[in-house]
Amino acid sequence: MKILITGGAGFIGSALIRHLIAETEHAVVNIDSLTYAANLGALEDASQSPRYIFERADVRDRHALANALAVHQPDGIIHLAAESHVDRSIACPDEFITTNIVGTFELLEAARAYYERLEYPRRNVFRFLNVSTDEVYGSLRDQGLFTENSAYAPNSPYAASKASADHLVRAWHRTYGLPVVISHSSNNYGPWQFPEKLIPRTAINALHGKPITLYGRGNNVRDWLYVEDHARALVRVFEHGKTGERYNIGAHEEWTNLNLVRRVCGMLDELAPAPGIGARERLIEFVPDRKGHDHRYAINATKTQNELAWRPNETLESGLRRTLRWMLDNPAWIDAHVAHDEQNAPASNLRRPQGE
Template identity: 60%
Template sequence: MRILVTGGAGFIGSALIRHLLDGSEHQVLNLDRLTYAGNLESLAEVADHPRYQFLRADIGDRTSVAAALARFQPDAIMHLAAESHVDRSIDAPADFIQTNIAGTYQLLEAVRAYWQGLPQGRRQAFRFLQVSTDEVYGDLASDAPPCAEDTAYAPSSPYSASKAAADHLVRAWQRTYGVPVLLSNCSNNYGPRQFPEKLIPRMILCALAGEPLPVYGDGQQERDWLYVEDHARALLRVVSAGKVGETYNIGGDNPQRNLTVVHSLCALLDELAPRPQGRPYHELIGFVEDRPGHDRRYAIDAGKIHRELGWAPQESFASGLRKTVQWYLKNQEWCRHVQDGSYRGECPGAPR
């Protein structure tokens, strides 16, 4: 297939593109605006790949997207471009409304026009995959069952509300216009090359710098953790074999409380990068004021994708976390470029 990936310079998008190029014969166009979280250094190893192209463009610019579609002639769209950090959505919700809702609308309209102009056979084979989050299902009580694909949405943050709205638009474009869509809702991703505003890379880099490890509230918030390369494998499976109009939950089957995650990271760092004085990293842990509206628990039932598409995660939380820590320890230059902002200059014209 010829696959257009939006947001391919982000954490999940770059993992997906590397997987598409390494594990398949698909051709890939990466369409990314290169906001602060878009990092072309995460794609350095495939930048010159003969089946890879990069286009700097905004999903909200329908004219640019339409031109890209006409030129590249994709057989599938995998839509990952989004503002995704909850803290930022609390401080600046307008960016999330603009990108996640208005941007998805503009993208859908460009895709609809392109799809309607395809020959009959290609129209039937075309797919649009909306990559979403388990956060749209909202906060779960400690004794509540995991969310299934038909669980009602109850988003809590501006981020999750904007993703829920985008999901509703995608479903509406299928019901009203017939655009052949698929949706996926994933749990918390982690792994190499994640932007350090997220919990795991932030804790690793703070620990290595000897800085406090700030844990929100009491640290008992529970999430399911999904290794990013497992997620990439699942997304390819969904776009290749998923049924039009269906939603697939993608989870790692690894529920962990935030404080437990931080202690696990400290134990790995004690082993792999001991402090000069031999002091344990866990003594750096401190508790900070919880963020507004912080959901206590997310949990999803990923049985459908296991049963219907034959996908299952390959990494346990222990194996994935070890690989993640080892990657950050071996790639300090990548980390420095993110921390000092120099990664923003990797693409001509990229804003600093």
């Protein structure tokens, strides 16, 4: 099959493409506008394959999307293109509305027109996978898990924009018959993640002896999923998920932000001891809490595990070790981000609160 992937130069998208090229026979058309968080370096090996094609285009540009569909004739779409950082959505929600909501609408319309022109048997094969987040479900108390039947209750502009996209996708299925599937994952981490997120930002600051800032008292709980495990799950959902269904993807790895940051610090003390810095846990500082900060996310992935025969390969401990070793083995990647931060905001970027 040939799969058109939007946002394929992003963190999750690039992991998915690397997996598809290395472990499957699928061909890939990567559509990405190359915003600040995109990184074609993460696709250097995949780009050598004759089964990989890159098209620079914005998901909000229906003409460009329609042209890509007409030229490349994919057998399905996996939609990952999105603005994804909660802090940025609170500070400046405009891009989240236009990319995550309007962009999804434009893609759905391009996909619908393309799908309606397909002839059998290709029409029977085509599907549209919308990659969403557990944040659309809102916040949990200390007990309970999100299931596919959990009510939507988004609390941040980011979560609301993703929930809106999900509702559009569902409506295009019910109204127009577009064959869709929706997935919801817990917090991802792993190599190549843009360092505005909790784990890479913590690691970079810890390696440089910079303050590691946490919202509130660091008691917010997140469920962590290694990005390569997520990529494998997405392939299973795309290939075998039931049309019109939703699938939760998570690894049952709940950690408070504070305990996670402490583990990152401790692991770096072991892997890259720095006598001049000392125990990196001492770098942790607390700052006023984020607006509308959700208390806890936790995914019940039983449906995905049982129906699609998927299980995560990595625990947080093993995945975190793989991630930090990758960072230590790629100092140029770290240095580039530190230089970018220092050039654009010398005093604030490295001290900003850690967004998960």
